[in-house]
Amino acid sequence: MATKFNLPEQYRKYYRSLEPILIKPKTRTYGTVIFFFLVIALFGWYAIKPTVQTILYLRKEIVDKTAVNKKMDDKIQALIMSQMVLDSVQSKLPLIDDAMPTDPDAIDVVKQLRDLAVTSRSSVSAIQVASVPAFTNASASASTSYTIKQDDFPLTVSIEGEYPALSSFLTGLVSMRRTIVIDSIAFTPNKRQTTNLTAPSVQLVLKIKAYYKTP
Amino acid sequence: MKSDRDLFFISLFTFLTVLSWIFFELIKTTKTSTIAPTINQIITPLTPTLDTDTLNMLGEKIKL
Numbered sequence: 001m002a003t004k005f006n007l008p009e010q011y012r013k014y015y016r017s018l019e020p021i022l023i024k025p026k027t028r029t030y031g032t033v034i035f036f037f038l039v040i041a042l043f044g045w046y047a048i049k050p051t052v053q054t055i056l057y058l059r060k061e062i063v064d065k066t067a068v069n070k071k072m073d074d075k076i077q078a079l080i081m082s083q084m085v086l087d088s089v090q091s092k093l094p095l096i097d098d099a100m101p102t103d104p105d106a107i108d109v110v111k112q113l114r115d116l117a118v119t120s121r122s123s124v125s126a127i128q129v130a131s132v133p134a135f136t137n138a139s140a141s142a143s144t145s146y147t148i149k150q151d152d153f154p155l156t157v158s159i160e161g162e163y164p165a166l167s168s169f170l171t172g173l174v175s176m177r178r179t180i181v182i183d184s185i186a187f188t189p190n191k192r193q194t195t196n197l198t199a200p201s202v203q204l205v206l207k208i209k210a211y212y213k214t215p
Numbered sequence: 216m217k218s219d220r221d222l223f224f225i226s227l228f229t230f231l232t233v234l235s236w237i238f239f240e241l242i243k244t245t246k247t248s249t250i251a252p253t254i255n256q257i258i259t260p261l262t263p264t265l266d267t268d269t270l271n272m273l274g275e276k277i278k279l
Binding site for chain 2: 026027030031033034037038040041044045048049052053056057060061064065067068071072074075078079080081082084085086089092095096098099111112115116119172175176177178
């Protein structure tokens with residue numbers, strides 16, 4: 001048999017003062033609506049949100065992982081192709097180092113210019129090399145870097161000889177394997193020519209840039 | 216009567232705030248990538264082509 005709940009006497013006066021307010025239909029309606037909003041907000045935040053969030057996260061993860069899988073497959077195919085291409089050009093790879101060495105190698109450039117002058121029967125009167133780093137600093141970041149940068153150093157070359165010889169020198173310069181860029185060419189009559197019997201000697205002043213790879 | 220209306224509006228705006236908060240949290244979840252940056256770096260596309268014409272041209276040049 002259920003017993004009727006009785007408020008203690010000390011609290012009964014508060015309930016009695018609230019009772020007329022709670023009985024009013026408008027207050028009851030407002031109370032229900034307010035309670036509904038608060039309960040839905042609380043339930044939504046602590047129950048619905050984490051559930052839906054987990055569902056969406058898992059769906060997103062499936063989509064992302066599928067995309068990663070496809071990209072990995074593409075990358076593997078690309079790497080296999082790259083390996084094949086690399087194998088096919090393996091014998092030609094030293095050409096790249098010849099064209100653009102990893103060090104400035106200024107002495108080698110000067111030597112090549114001198115040899116070219118000898119081959120083209122002209123004489124080198126001066127070769128001036130500006131400041132060149134003795135070696136490039138291969139830092140630790142080089143191992144993680146996937147791009148190769150380039151740097152250059154300027155040279156000024158002064159050559160004397162007959163015009164055909166200088167023309168041959170310039171042709172040789174263009175067909176040189178080492179990567180260089182000619183900044184300026186200046187032809188001037190050679191004032192030191194001794195006799196008028198020989199063909200006129202011309203002085204050629206070249207400003208060039210030689211390139212090398214940097215990490 | 217006035218306190219009823221006030222409480223109603225407070226609860227209504229609380230409800231709307233929580234609802235929009237949940238909505239934006241869910242939007243954020245759908246937009247945030249679950250792929251780690253290292254994986255992103257690994258799956259960067261690679262072009263398996265090489266400029267062999269330039270290599271051939273280098274071969275034709277003279278090494279003094």
